[in-house]
Amino acid sequence: MPDHDPEELDSFAAILTQLLPGTWTRELRQHTAHDDQFFLTADVWDMNRVADALAQHPLKQDVILTSDDGRRLFLMDHPRYEDEFVVAAMAPADTHAEAFRGVPEPDGITIPADPEQAADAITANLLPRYEAARAQVQDNALRITRLSAPPAALVMTWTESGDLTASTDRADVADILTAHGFVYDPGQQTYIASGDDTAHQAQCVRTAGAALGALNIGVTLRHAPHRGTPTTTPLPAPRPTAPNTVRSR
Structure with missing residues (x-):
């Protein structure tokens, strides 16, 4: 050489x-x-x-x-x-x-x-x-x-009036919520799906949950604590199998 x-x-x-x-x-x-x-x-x-x-x-x-x-x-x-x-x-x-x-x-x-x-x-x-x-x-x-990464979780909470609320400081999550029927309340700093139309509310939860799942974010539904013992219904995000860590070209 x-x-x-x-x-x-x-x-x-x-x-x-x-x-x-x-x-x-x-x-x-x-x-x-x-x-x-x-x-x-x-x-x-x-x-x-x-x-x-x-x-x-x-x-x-x-x-x-x-x-x-x-x-x-x-x-x-x-x-x-x-x-x-x-x-x-x-x-x-x-x-x-x-x-x-x-x-x-x-x-x-x-x-x-x-x-x-x-x-x-x-x-x-x-x-x-x-x-x-x-x-x-x-x-x-x-x-x-x-x-x-371990899946994150977004908690959605029913209020006494039947509204469903969620809070987040992530811009991408906020965009998903508003794109699927949740309305931002600046006073409470929460995103709200109104309980006036329960069918529409359920659709908001389903479509928002699917979009959040694509970000590896699960959704948990719960009642407000003062309504009794909280009940939760987790909707976990997919858990992919961890891939190999050795590079092969």
């Missing part, structure tokens, strides 16, 4: 940090043991030429470029050509393995040793695919976190 001098690789990376969009820093890493590279490069987000190069050639050095918004790029010498480098995206760190399911790898590219041409190729070719994949993984991770 025609490795460049470490200072040459680092200097090339330093110029790239100035040419790539955004703010980037760099870290030159030198490897003395071949076995270490598999641990140190585990987050390289590539199943194509970069993965093949890492599997077939001992890695003596690389550079990690990190942007201020958390993106990371892996830069290494080309395994065959001295006038080229190889660059790849790095997968988001500390992210649930299941979040990567179905997300295409933003495979790396070969870039010339000319920093300006290299920066143009990275910006036009690699970064758009990287950002799209990264956004999809982040959305998946957020959904997994929400679904695997």
